[in-house]
Amino acid sequence: MTATTTATSAPATAPRPPRPHTTLAGTATLLRFALRRDRLRLSAWVLGLGLLTLASANSVHTLYPTAADRASIAHASAGSAVLAMTGPGHYLADYTWGAMLGHRLLGLLAVLAGLMSVLTVARHTRAEEESGRAELVRSAAVGRHAQLAAALGAAAVADLALGVLLAAGLPALGVPGLGTGGALLFGAATTAAGLLFAAVAAVAVQVTAHARTASGLALAVLGAAYAVRAAGDAGSNELSWASPIGWLQRSYPFVDDHWWPLLPALALTVVTGAAGFALSTRRDVGAGLRAARPGPPTARPALGTPLGLALRLHRGLLGGFAVALLLLGAMYGSLLGGADAMVKDVDQLKEALARLGGRSLTDSFAAMTLLVVAVVSAVYAVLATLRPRAEESAGRAEPVLATGVSRSGWLGGHLAAALLGSTAVLLAAGVGFGLAGALSTGDAGAFPRLLGAALAFAPAQWVTVGFAAAVYGWLPRATQLAWLVPAYAFVIGYLGPLLKLPAGLDRLSPFGQVPRLPAAAMDWTPLAALTLVAAALIALALAGFRRRDLEVR
Numbered sequence: 208m209t210a211t212t213t214a215t216s217a218p219a220t221a222p223r224p225p226r227p228h229t230t231l232a233g234t235a236t237l238l239r240f241a242l243r244r245d246r247l248r249l250s251a252w253v254l255g256l257g258l259l260t261l262a263s264a265n266s267v268h269t270l271y272p273t274a275a276d277r278a279s280i281a282h283a284s285a286g287s288a289v290l291a292m293t294g295p296g297h298y299l300a301d302y303t304w305g306a307m308l309g310h311r312l313l314g315l316l317a318v319l320a321g322l323m324s325v326l327t328v329a330r331h332t333r334a335e336e337e338s339g340r341a342e343l344v345r346s347a348a349v350g351r352h353a354q355l356a357a358a359l360g361a362a363a364v365a366d367l368a369l370g371v372l373l374a375a376g377l378p379a380l381g382v383p384g385l386g387t388g389g390a391l392l393f394g395a396a397t398t399a400a401g402l403l404f405a406a407v408a409a410v411a412v413q414v415t416a417h418a419r420t421a422s423g424l425a426l427a428v429l430g431a432a433y434a435v436r437a438a439g440d441a442g443s444n445e446l447s448w449a450s451p452i453g454w455l456q457r458s459y460p461f462v463d464d465h466w467w468p469l470l471p472a473l474a475l476t477v478v479t480g481a482a483g484f485a486l487s488t489r490r491d492v493g494a495g496l497r498a499a500r501p502g503p504p505t506a507r508p509a510l511g512t513p514l515g516l517a518l519r520l521h522r523g524l525l526g527g528f529a530v531a532l533l534l535l536g537a538m539y540g541s542l543l544g545g546a547d548a549m550v551k552d553v554d555q556l557k558e559a560l561a562r563l564g565g566r567s568l569t570d571s572f573a574a575m576t577l578l579v580v581a582v583v584s585a586v587y588a589v590l591a592t593l594r595p596r597a598e599e600s601a602g603r604a605e606p607v608l609a610t611g612v613s614r615s616g617w618l619g620g621h622l623a624a625a626l627l628g629s630t631a632v633l634l635a636a637g638v639g640f641g642l643a644g645a646l647s648t649g650d651a652g653a654f655p656r657l658l659g660a661a662l663a664f665a666p667a668q669w670v671t672v673g674f675a676a677a678v679y680g681w682l683p684r685a686t687q688l689a690w691l692v693p694a695y696a697f698v699i700g701y702l703g704p705l706l707k708l709p710a711g712l713d714r715l716s717p718f719g720q721v722p723r724l725p726a727a728a729m730d731w732t733p734l735a736a737l738t739l740v741a742a743a744l745i746a747l748a749l750a751g752f753r754r755r756d757l758e759v760r
Contacts, residue, residue, distance in 0.1 A: 233349035237357035241331050242364060247687065249365040252323045255694075257372040260312060261380065267307050268382045277302040284310070291441035292538055294456045305384035305461025308377075309393060313460065316397045317452045318433055320369060321404030324362040325425040328408035331358035334418040336493045338601055345492060352484050355412075359405055359480065366401030370394035389461035396455040399469050403451055403476045404429055409483030416495040423527060430531070451475060513612055513620030520598075521591055521621075525628045528587040532636035535583060539576045540643030540657065543569055569648065573640075573657060574723040578700045580636045581664035581718060585671045585693040587632050591625035592675035596686050599758050608757065615749050622676055622745055629668040637661025660724035666737035667696075670717040673744025680751030683758065692717065 242249070271277045281302035283289070290296055298310035332355055335341040341354060374394035377385045404425065411425040412418075432450045439447030447453030454468045490496050509515030595618055598604045608617055641657035675689035682688070696718040713719035717740070720733040 230350040230352040231356055232353060233347070234353040234356045234360070237344070237349070237353055238360045241357050241361040245327065245330075245361060249323075249327070249361070249368075251687070253365055253369045253372060256316060256319055256323075256369055257376060260308075260316065260373055261376050263312055264304070264308050264377055264380055264382055264385060267311075268304050268380075271304070271307070277304070277307065280307070287441040287443075289542065290443070291437040292542075293440075294436075295440050295447065295453075296443060297457075297459065298462060301462070303384040303461065304382050305386070305389055308385070309389075309456075309460045309462065313393065313396060313456050314433070314436065314452055317400035317455055318429060320366060320397050320401035321407075321429045322426070323365060323369075324401040324405035325408040325411075325422055325429065327362040327365065328358045328405050329412055329418050329422045329425070331361060332409075333412040333415075333421045337416070337418050339493075342492050352487065355409060355484060355487055359409060362405035362408075363402060366398045366405070369401065370398030373397060384461060386461070388464055392458055392464050392466060393460040395466075395469060396458050396460065399472045399476070400452065400455055403472055403479070406476045406479035406483060409480055410486060413483060413486040413490060414496050416493065419523065423523065426527075513616045514623050515620075516607075517594075517620040517624040518627075520594060521624045521628055524587065524590060524594075525631065528584075528628075528632045529635040532580065532584055532587075532632045533639040536580055536636035536639030536641075536661070537643040538639075539580060540640040540645075541647050542576070543573055543644040543653075544647030544649070570726040573644065573660065574726040577640065577657075577660055577664070578718060578723075579697070580640060580661065581633065581667065581721075582693050582697045582700070584629060584633045584636055584664070585668060585696065585718075588625060588629040588668050588671045589675050589689050589693060591628050592622065592672045593679060593686050593689060594625075595621045596679050596683060599683070605757060614753050618676075618680070618749060618752050622672065622748070625672045625676075626669055629672060630662075630665050633661055633665055633668060634658075656725045663724050663729075663734065664718065664721050666734045666741065667717040667721050669741035670737050670744065673741040673748065676748035677744045677751065680748035681755070683755070 271280060281299040284293065285296060285299055294310045294314050298306045302310075332341075335344070335354065344354065345351075371394065374387075374391045377390040377393065378387045407428050408421070408425040411428075412421040414424060415421050432452050436447050436450040436453040436456070439445065439450070439453060447457075451472050454472050458465050458468045486496060507515070510519060595604065598607075598621075604617065608614060637658040637660070640661055641654040644657045645651055645654040671692045674692050675686070678689050679686055696716045699712045699716055700718055717737055720737055722728065722730045722733065
């Protein structure tokens with residue numbers, strides 16, 4: 208007998224994707240995809256910052272129509288506290304409308320453009336790795352550096368769009384002194400700030416394996432740059448040259464129009480960005496250069512409860528905002544001692560403050576600035592409330608809810624953390640505002656009054672939490688709507704009195720319902736009503752979350 212053997216063919220294997228020829232292969236495709244994903248987010252950033260600047264330029268022209276008005280506000284702005292919040296005193300020598308705009312807004316725009324860039328880079332790099340999507344993308348014909356290059360490109364497109372909007376929009380207002388050359392420099396300086404902190408974020412995302420920590424590291428650098436600049440300008444010394452924000456402010460748009468300070472900023476951007484690409488080759492996808500610290504072998508009992516877990520997840524954001532609001536409150540409080548001198552010769556500003564009531568201009572000024580502090584605190588309220596959305600999108604909510612934790616208990620823990628945290632950051636702001644206000648005015652009794660005035664905004668913060676929670680509970684894909692409350696409160700509450708907008712518009716905001724302490728008398732009725740509205744919104748949010756499907760991965 209003979210046996211015939213048949214050669215078996217090798218099992219078929221799926222074709223491997225072609226290897227990328229360069230480390231930047233696929234960058235253009237990823238950049239288009241990033242811009243497609245963030246078309247609404249980045250458009251809102253660019254239009255918001257651009258329109259805020261244009262509205263401010265128009266308002267300073269209206270509020271300070273004569274040279275005497277501008278000279279008066281320049282004299283009042285020469286104090287160290289005001290210079291720390293604005294910029295170098297060289298702007299004050301000839302305080303035209305353009306000089307006033309550059310002095311008061313360029314530093315703020317540098318910070319906000321940096322914030323936009325940091326969040327954009329972290330979103331399209333570290334957040335993608337943390338979710339696992341980056342590994343899937345990298346399995347295709349995509350170069351190692353393509354994702355980081357695309358993230359930096361998306362941030363650069365937004366920064367350039369903002370710069371172009373400012374360069375084209377400011378001369379179009381027709382305000383004397385806002386010429387094309389100064390506007391080009393003003394827009395270019397803002398763009399340079401955004402590009403620089405995008406590069407800083409490119410380094411930060413290599414250090415840690417978590418998107419929130421990476422964003423925090425980059426924002427800490429941004430905050431340190433602003434603090435060094437503020438310290439140097441307040442002391443009228445050369446310390447400001449240690450901060451890139453100080454470099455950009457010393458371009459002096461609409462005053463001297465120096466372009467050369469942008470060169471070291473751009474050079475630092477290139478060096479920092481190159482460091483980000485170099486560091487990305489020294490780690491694995493999904494990992495960070497800094498090894499994660501091992502936790503304890505057993506968890507604390509509090510982590511076994513929804514509230515304990517939520518507080519653990521929120522503590523980093525809460526600590527950062529508490530420190531930031533403490534410092535912001537102290538900066539604003541330090542201005543109270545010179546409030547009378549700042550506004551005594553500016554009729555439009557005095558009229559706006561008079562609409563708030565109060566026994567003195569100092570009380571009215573405190574009431575106006577506390578609104579700004581409260582609105583900044585509301586940013587934390589929205590971020591903390593939307594944390595469950597991030598947990599759900601990342602797939603971490605599903606395994607928690609697969610245990611004995613109910614949907615209401617899980618979301619309720621996060622909302623309780625948001626309510627407690629928003630009150631805590633408001634308390635920190637009130638402590639800073641009260642202490643600095645008492646020291647600047649020499650009135651020790653001002654501290655409890657100013658602290659109480661800050662805490663009066665707590666029910667409005669709770670309504671902000673409730674509205675954001677209701678949006679998340681019923682419309683999880685439209686959570687950007689949650690930002691309507693703080694945005695509306697700032698535009699109408701802060702700019703409304705200056706622009707003499709109808710008072711009824713302010714009443715549509717929860718912050719407009721709060722008594723303007725210490726200028727106005729205390730009224731508990733609106734605070735109780737706001738608390739009830741917040742409770743109703745939270746109940747609505749819980750009902751919606753129980754009824755809708757959970758996003759799973």
